[in-house]
Amino acid sequence: MTHLADPVIQLNPTPNPTPSPTPSPTPDPRLTQVDELVLLVTQDQKRYLLRLREGRKFHCHLGLIEHAELIGQSLGTTVFTQLGHAVLILDPSLSDLMTHIKRGTQIIYPKDAAYLVHRLSLRAGSRVIEAGTGSGGLTTALAWAVAPTGTIYTYETRPEIYNLARNNLERVGLLSHVKMHQKSIEDGFEQSGVDALFLDVREPWHFLPAVQMALRPGGYFASLLPTTNQVSDLLFGLEAVGFSDIAVEEILLRAYKPVPDRLRPDDNMVGHTGFLIFARHIIDPVDPSRWLSRDRKRYAARTQAAATIRKEEERRVEERAAGGLKYPPMNLPD
Missing domain, CATH: 3.10.330.20 (Vcp-like ATPase; Chain A, domain 2)
Incomplete structure (x- = not known):
């Protein structure tokens, strides 16, 4: 009978030498040119x-x-x-273009601009309206996203800010993808059927009917606001005119120090810079409120129940005062 030798177990085996990969040919580098x-x-x-x-x-x-x-x-x-x-x-990079423009107003941070491009579902060929051009920081990001076949239609009332934004866009080479309007949006927008619309104005809820006229059905709406009071007013406005898929979000960005031996957060963090509000333009002439969020419907039901209970308690107080029956307390539903 033939016996097989016990296998030798190596606790620290020497790895098989791996042949060096054949270096791939380096592509020809792109050389810088005049006017670049x-x-x-x-x-x-x-x-x-x-x-x-x-x-x-x-x-x-x-x-x-x-x-x-x-x-x-x-x-x-x-x-x-x-x-x-x-x-x-x-x-x-796009971030470099945005942060190095000449400023006459506060610009939207790259972290918020990048998320706006994502949530507005922008791509090459998209048509987008922006109201409140400012220095052109967000306009730069929007134009970058929709190029080479899309168009940004941006509105700004102040002539000095309009000219500054125009120069900034020309400097970064994106002006050809932007149609600029130096006018107010009080009378609405010149475009219709656009894919997305962004409002960077103090009271965006006043312009929601015009937004509906400009957006295609299913189009994307967004706004950025600094205070919760403004956010609440905009939410009431969006509900009143029948928008759906409403969301309120903020972006917090934390960088880490790229030190592999001691990885830790950077000393400074880009925290709250504004509230981002998103919604979709829909057509539901019967009951657009059916498309509100679950949280909004739950709160509305609870508010209605609280009003019903309050009314019933007032009736019982009057009944007890008249010598009627005593009732157990009524509680709100969970």
Whole structure:
């Protein structure tokens, strides 16, 4: 009878050597060109947005670089100032474009803008109305999302802010996707059948009938408000005109320090910056209230029950005062 040898168990087996993968060919780098918008990042994490021009110089606290030295460089390349400090050349992200615009008003934070693009379901080809252009921060994000075939229709009444936003959009190369209107929305919007509409105004509930006229059936509505009183007024307005899928949300962003040996939250947190209100335009001429949220229906039922109980208790008080029967107390339903 043949006996098989017991297997040898290695507590710390030596792994089989893995052959080095064959390096894939590096694609040809994209070189920077004249009139291109680039981002320069210094070693101390300062970020600068500039458009490359022949014969110009870039100055910062670490020295200067001729634009000619930046033109024709590969994105992701490190260059040096005349003082020997390293500077990284990158293509700017959407967040860079938004945060580096010239401001005449408070801009919507990138965290809120990104979530708005998501909740409004924007894509290439979408048609969107924005009321309250401001400095053009959100307009930049909206235009970025709907390009190259979509259009943003934005309204601003103040001429100096209108011109500032126009210059900002032209600087970042997105003006061709935006139709700007320097006018009030008191008389409504010039467009109809749009996919989404965002109001950045103090009292958005006054314009909800015009919003309904401009949105396609099923279209998306959103607004950003700083106070709970304004949010409540807008919610009442949305219910009154028959919107559905109503939601109120806020975005809190916490960054972490990218230190693998000691991972911990950053000292500063981008907390509450505003309340985001969302809704959908529907057509239900019979009973649009049937599409309200479960929480809203439950609260309405509880309020109605409380009113009924209060009325009954008042009747019983009067009956007892007249020498009638005594009743046990009535409680609200759970």
